[in-house]
Amino acid sequence: MLGIDKLSYQSRWCRVSPLRKCALYLLMMVLAFALPPVGQAVLLLVIAAFTCWLLRVGPVRYLRWLAVQLGFLLFGVMTIIFSASHHAQALLWSVPLGTLHIGIDAQGIGVANQTFWRSLAALAATYWLVLNLPFPQLIILLQRLRVxxxxxxxxxxxxxxxxxxxxxxxxxxxxxxxxxxxxxxxxxxxxxxxxxxxxxxxxxxxxxxxxxxxxxxxxxxxxxx
Structure with a gap:
């Protein structure tokens, strides 16, 4: 068995209906996209704690799972924070590069902050579903959804x-x-x-x-x- 399979079978919710899990996952995703950054951070902590309790794993191991995707997320966030402009006054901090100024955009910081917490909350919700849904239940769920x-x-x-x-x-x-x-x-x-x-x-x-x-x-x- 794969590691992900072992975790899903040792979950406390292993035998819970896959439709209920799917409904809760959709609720988590709606909250992850609808809440402000502070609410998304709180949602991330709640989902992480709930996942650790269901799977009987420690927080350090869970953080290792998040760290796998964190590098890609940070790289994407950095591309949002940094911007290019012909006017240095439009940026909080900039470095001249020819006729352009490359630096930190004030509006980009807000967008990056929201994107960062939204992505982590959505990632935690997806981890929760994948790690608590054994493969036979996935097949049942696909059949119920008329795939x-x-x-x-x-x-x-x-x-x-x-x-x-x-x-x-x-x-x-x-x-x-x-x-x-x-x-x-x-x-x-x-x-x-x-x-x-x-x-x-x-x-x-x-x-x-x-x-x-x-x-x-x-x-x-x-x-x-």
Whole structure:
């Protein structure tokens, strides 16, 4: 199982109806976009505390999850704060660059502040849904929302092949490690290249085996969901 799967199955709300979870998620998202920055910060703290309690994890681990996306968010916020203008008086602080002045825009600070807290609140709400919704409940939710069956089947098969891909990659990597394939940096690069080439061939072989199995079971084009 993936780490995200383990967390969703250990959640206190593991067996709660997925429709209720979806409704609460939509409420969180509406609040994340409608509240002012102070309210969004409070909402972020509430969702974070609620998520930690449901998943039985500590705040440090939760902050590590947020840190994964924080770098991209900060980079986007910085592009909002800094602006270019032909007049230095229009900026709080600027550096001349040819005929332009690049610096901090007062209006951009307000927009960046709102964008920062709104994004974090929405991200926390999305984390809450993903980490508390096991994959079988996701399939049920998609069916209840009348998502096209073909799309649901594609999601199911993609999820299945993620495990096949990881299983084959771990088996190849284990065999290479036992033969000291990653002992040196050049050897590690060669082993990694071999792993990638072998991985796709073995995944295609597993796919052919699955197709053969489905043909033996008289597969008619529809999966039982």
């Amino acid at each position: 096209p069956r073909l799309l649901t089947e594609q999601i199911l098969l993609t999820w299945r092949f993620i495990f096949i891909l990881l299983d084959e990659a771990q088996a190849i990597h284990r065999a290479q490690s036992l033969r000291f394939g990653y002992r040196t940096l050049p050897g590690g690069y060669r082993s990694l290249a071999m792993l990638i080439s072998m991985l796709f061939s073995r995944v295609l072989l597993r796919y052919q085996q699955m197709v053969t199995t489905l043909d033996v079971k008289l597969y008619q084009g529809d999966f039982h969901l």
